Amino acid sequence: MTAHTQETSIQEFERAWMEKAITLATNSVTNGGGPFGALVAKDGEVVATGHNQVTSTLDPVAHAEVSAMRAACRELNTFSLEGCVLITSCEPCPMCLAAALWARVDRLVYSADRHDAAVAGFDDRNFYDLFEKKPQSMWPMSVEHLDLPNRTAPFDAWLAKADRIAY
Ligand SMILES: [Zn+2]
Numbered sequence: 001m002t003a004h005t006q007e008t009s010i011q012e013f014e015r016a017w018m019e020k021a022i023t024l025a026t027n028s029v030t031n032g033g034g035p036f037g038a039l040v041a042k043d044g045e046v047v048a049t050g051h052n053q054v055t056s057t058l059d060p061v062a063h064a065e066v067s068a069m070r071a072a073c074r075e076l077n078t079f080s081l082e083g084c085v086l087i088t089s090c091e092p093c094p095m096c097l098a099a100a101l102w103a104r105v106d107r108l109v110y111s112a113d114r115h116d117a118a119v120a121g122f123d124d125r126n127f128y129d130l131f132e133k134k135p136q137s138m139w140p141m142s143v144e145h146l147d148l149p150n151r152t153a154p155f156d157a158w159l160a161k162a163d164r165i166a167y
Pocket of ligand 1: 016063064065093094095096097
């Protein structure tokens with residue numbers, strides 16, 4: 001599917017879900033959270049919602065999308081959101097985009113974009129730029145490689161475990 005056809009694949013009920021996500025985001029501000037809201041839906045039904053709780057829970061990864069996906073997994077009693085749609089009030093940051101990939105979400109729909117978030121003082125666009133354009137030597141955080149002889153021991157243990165649950 002191309003980016004062009006994605007625009008026209010939005011269903012009418014998904015517009016209503018997006019309205020709900022935007023309302024969650026706006027209410028989040030009122031309640032002391034960040035201005036982001038998200039929900040996870042499956043088979044035409046909303047499974048769980050989430051809003052940004054970074055400052056209220058002292059959790060830098062408690063973004064709306066992560067919160068919604070965690071709640072949806074609890075609700076569905078699974079670690080996979082295959083077959084689910086993630087509706088989010090704003091374009092997901094790189095972390096949330098990766099989290100959605102890890103969760104095996106089928107589709108993701110957002111409304112405000114990284115540029116709108118930048119106007120409000122959020123780093124989403126900066127982080128995308130870091131990943132896409134900046135060499136790691138220019139990052140605000142250093143990432144270093146320490147090669148130890150037993151570096152693959154955890155993977156060896158994993159591969160040797162016959163009853164491992166793949167994810
Ligand atoms: Zn995020």
